[in-house]
Amino acid sequence: MTTTLRLQSCLKRLKLPTVARHAEALAREAEESRQGYLEYLCLLLETEVCQREENQQKARIQQARFPLIKTLDTFDFSAMPSLSKPKILTLAQGEFIDKKENVILIGNSGTGKTHLATAIAHAACRQRKRVRFVHAATLVDELLAAQAEHRLTKVEKQWRQHDLIVIDELGYIPFSKTGAELLFQFCSAFYERASLLVTSNLEFAEWTQIFGNDKLTAAFLDRLTHHAHILLMNGESYRFRQSMKRLESLPNA
Ligand code: ADP
Ligand code: MG
Numbered sequence: 001m002t003t004t005l006r007l008q009s010c011l012k013r014l015k016l017p018t019v020a021r022h023a024e025a026l027a028r029e030a031e032e033s034r035q036g037y038l039e040y041l042c043l044l045l046e047t048e049v050c051q052r053e054e055n056q057q058k059a060r061i062q063q064a065r066f067p068l069i070k071t072l073d074t075f076d077f078s079a080m081p082s083l084s085k086p087k088i089l090t091l092a093q094g095e096f097i098d099k100k101e102n103v104i105l106i107g108n109s110g111t112g113k114t115h116l117a118t119a120i121a122h123a124a125c126r127q128r129k130r131v132r133f134v135h136a137a138t139l140v141d142e143l144l145a146a147q148a149e150h151r152l153t154k155v156e157k158q159w160r161q162h163d164l165i166v167i168d169e170l171g172y173i174p175f176s177k178t179g180a181e182l183l184f185q186f187c188s189a190f191y192e193r194a195s196l197l198v199t200s201n202l203e204f205a206e207w208t209q210i211f212g213n214d215k216l217t218a219a220f221l222d223r224l225t226h227h228a229h230i231l232l233m234n235g236e237s238y239r240f241r242q243s244m245k246r247l248e249s250l251p252n253a
Contacts, residue, residue, distance in 0.1 A: 100192050130161060137172070
């Protein structure tokens with residue numbers, strides 16, 4: 001058997017496809033540039049590591065199930081001057097996830113909460129953290145269905161495998177009593193174990209509307225805000241402003 005065949009057979013068994021793809025070309029380059037054996041080996045293994053990390057990032061982004069991919073480079077910070085750009089950039093570095101802290105974005109509709117939440121979570125995926133994006137109402141529906149089918153423990157266990165869960169649009173729809181209790185139980189299970197990133201159009205004082213019960217709301221807020229970065233995003237809707245600009249630029253406007 002030739003050296004190439006022996007090498008390819010070993011790499012297949014060792015599951016090193018990127019090494020297999022680049023071994024010969026890099027060997028030729030190494031010869032031409034008189035690279036040492038160790039330098040060649042190191043370069044070759046680096047290609048495998050880089051490729052694996054890239055694949056994992058892609059998988060994390062897919063598993064997060066973002067409704068739309070949004071990143072920080074398309075976020076116009078000048079449209080929201082009250083928001084601290086350095087703070088957002090720090091959050092995008094993901095240290096809050098290592099510390100199991102939460103992020104809460106509060107502001108009226110169209111102010112970029114979902115955009116920022118997605119961008120921070122997308123950055124976390126690039127750091128190969130396990131992330132999941134979900135609308136609050138969808139999550140509550142899923143928990144209710146799981147409870148009705150006696151598989152709540154299993155479902156909650158699956159969710160607990162994440163490092164960061166984005167719960168978007170809390171407050172748009174009030175929950176039933178059972179729904180609110182399930183959401184409380186769900187979020188409590190993450191307290192100091194993983195991070196939650198919650199967006200809401202309601203200020204904390206109005207959260208009783210979501211949970212329908214003062215005590216439950218207080219207990220929920222107590223846990224959620226204990227180690228939390230709270231960002232207020234009140235202002236004019238970006239969407240609305242863009243539409244106004246478009247209208248103003250029309251000839252007869
Ligand atoms: P919210 O979740 O607060 O209702 P979204 O994040 O859905 O708002 O924003 C509405 C639209 O406006 C999205 O397309 C979003 O990308 C865009 N948008 C909002 N704020 C900004 C901003 N500061 N820079 C760039 N795009 C923005
Ligand atoms: Mg939104």
